[in-house]
Amino acid sequence: MQNLTNRSKMVSDKKMTFMEWIYVPAIIKGMSITIRHFFSKKTTISYPEEKREFSKVYRGQHVLKRDDQGRERCTACGLCAVACPAEAITMRAAERKPGEENLYREEKYAAVYEINMLRCIYCGDCEDACPKEAIFLTDRIVASQYERQPFVYGKDILVEPFDLNLRIDISARQTDAVAQFKSVKRYAHNK
Amino acid sequence: MPLLKVTIDNIEVEVEAGTTIMNAARKIGGAVVPPAMCYYSKLEGSGGKCRTCLVKVAQGSAKDPRPMPKLVASCRTMVQDGMVVQNITSPEAMDSRQAITEFLLLNHPLDCPVCDQAGECHLQDLSYVHGLQETRTDEERRTFKPIDIGDKIKLNMNRCILCYRCVMVADQITDKRVHGILGRGDHSEISTHILKAVDNDFSGNMIDVCPVGALTDNTFRFKSRVWFTKPFDAHRECTKCSGKVVLWMKSNEVLRVTGRKDKYGEVEEFICNDCRFDYKELKDWTVEGPRTIERHSVISQNHYETVAGISVIAPK
Numbered sequence: 001m002q003n004l005t006n007r008s009k010m011v012s013d014k015k016m017t018f019m020e021w022i023y024v025p026a027i028i029k030g031m032s033i034t035i036r037h038f039f040s041k042k043t044t045i046s047y048p049e050e051k052r053e054f055s056k057v058y059r060g061q062h063v064l065k066r067d068d069q070g071r072e073r074c075t076a077c078g079l080c081a082v083a084c085p086a087e088a089i090t091m092r093a094a095e096r097k098p099g100e101e102n103l104y105r106e107e108k109y110a111a112v113y114e115i116n117m118l119r120c121i122y123c124g125d126c127e128d129a130c131p132k133e134a135i136f137l138t139d140r141i142v143a144s145q146y147e148r149q150p151f152v153y154g155k156d157i158l159v160e161p162f163d164l165n166l167r168i169d170i171s172a173r174q175t176d177a178v179a180q181f182k183s184v185k186r187y188a189h190n191k
Numbered sequence: 192m193p194l195l196k197v198t199i200d201n202i203e204v205e206v207e208a209g210t211t212i213m214n215a216a217r218k219i220g221g222a223v224v225p226p227a228m229c230y231y232s233k234l235e236g237s238g239g240k241c242r243t244c245l246v247k248v249a250q251g252s253a254k255d256p257r258p259m260p261k262l263v264a265s266c267r268t269m270v271q272d273g274m275v276v277q278n279i280t281s282p283e284a285m286d287s288r289q290a291i292t293e294f295l296l297l298n299h300p301l302d303c304p305v306c307d308q309a310g311e312c313h314l315q316d317l318s319y320v321h322g323l324q325e326t327r328t329d330e331e332r333r334t335f336k337p338i339d340i341g342d343k344i345k346l347n348m349n350r351c352i353l354c355y356r357c358v359m360v361a362d363q364i365t366d367k368r369v370h371g372i373l374g375r376g377d378h379s380e381i382s383t384h385i386l387k388a389v390d391n392d393f394s395g396n397m398i399d400v401c402p403v404g405a406l407t408d409n410t411f412r413f414k415s416r417v418w419f420t421k422p423f424d425a426h427r428e429c430t431k432c433s434g435k436v437v438l439w440m441k442s443n444e445v446l447r448v449t450g451r452k453d454k455y456g457e458v459e460e461f462i463c464n465d466c467r468f469d470y471k472e473l474k475d476w477t478v479e480g481p482r483t484i485e486r487h488s489v490i491s492q493n494h495y496e497t498v499a500g501i502s503v504i505a506p507k
Contacts, residue, residue: 077304078416093413186325
């Protein structure tokens with residue numbers, strides 16, 4: 001058979017020499033490799049005290065955005081759910097009642113919006129499909145759980161807080177090209 | 192009566208005298224069929240209003256081979272022997288279709304994410320193929336509040352393109368018409384004067400004939416997007432109509448009942464309001480089997496009727 005690497009050695013059951021038989025040189029050689037690693041740079045970090053730097057467009061936990069007046073942007077159009085390759089998103093729409101104009105942006109809103117984080121593959125297709133700039137993936141990590149059920153995230157987790165200071169920043173995902181596109185009035189369908 | 196020979200986009204077809212170009216094209220089928228927003232073969236006198244079906248007649252007839260001076264509405268122009276029609280092969284016709292689409296969208300809001308018709312809307316399909324990517328107008332679109340023109344019919348006048356189909360349904364299928372188009376020109380609007388005045392047994396058919404989302408089913412309002420529901424052919428014993436319908440289901444729940452629409456979006460038979468609005472239980476219906484929707488439609492999305500070209504549903 002052809003060798004995959006040139007590091008393979010043929011095994012033989014020949015009688016050991018004296019130096020091999022006392023084992024001490026082999027032990028010293030092995031321990032020196034181990035001890036050398038004590039002083040080399042660590043490849044691990046002590047999470048969560050220390051955190052690694054994320055890519056600007058890291059795709060982690062989703063957020064459902066509010067607009068500048070605090071109204072939910074999502075209108076339950078279902079395009080994220082149909083774009084989702086893992087079929088992780090489900091929603092149920094409801095009609096906005098008179099007097100709820102400060103809560104929801106459009107006539108229709110998502111009464112129930114759930115993402116199954118165990119099904120989600122964090123591809124970001126929902127973000128691409130969204131016509132209302134309502135859903136974004138953020139650099140937050142989905143917390144681990146002991147049960148399966150808590151991984152189905154509802155609106156209580158996904159919608160960002162009303163308070164302006166607690167809003168989730170997604171400006172890193174809005175590239176220059178996006179900002180430029182939005183500044184052109186002719187393309188301003190999304191009023 | 193000899194058959195007339197017509198050539199549409201270099202495909203020859205023989206039709207009877209009195210056939211329109213549109214119907215001759217539908218006899219061929221496929222890409223040469225002009226889109227229609229107002230023409231509805233089951234409604235007498237429909238067509239000629241929206242101008243989306245304009246085609247070029249390169250040769251009037253065998254006897255008079257001069258081309259027609261302007262583009263003609265294919266739904267209203269009768270064929271003549273030896274006529275040569277260009278639809279998708281004529282850049283002029285395609286240009287005009289783009290202009291007409293832009294014109295239809297002048298006042299049409301871009302609220303497809305909210306609209307219940309999205310996914311089976313003819314204007315959506317039309318603008319997907321012929322629409323511009325940008326809006327060239329600055330003016331405010333005219334806006335109306337959605338109103339209930341019937342007990343279970345919601346009118347969203349913003350979306351109306353004034354095709355008159357619903358008016359013809361009321362004239363030809365119901366015994367008296369109580370709604371119509373008020374005002375003229377830019378001020379035209381569908382209305383009843385009196386709220387919830389439409390209560391005829393067959394009034395629900397105006398939802399089916401509406402090419403856009405102007406008239407929608409109030410019992411289905413915001414229940415689900417159409418592509419998350421699964422269509423099934425079903426029937427029941429009905430004293431008023433044929434009882435042959437399509438059930439739009441989500442698991443075992445009947446969310447919506449409509450007539451059976453063919454590939455041009457026209458219902459095969461009109462159904463009564465009882466069947467449409469009142470029987471939303473699965474036990475009321477005899478389900479015949481899944482309804483085949485064209486594969487390219489968003490309604491077929493994720494329904495897995497075929498996998499790699501092999502049918503996963505046993506043939507009937």
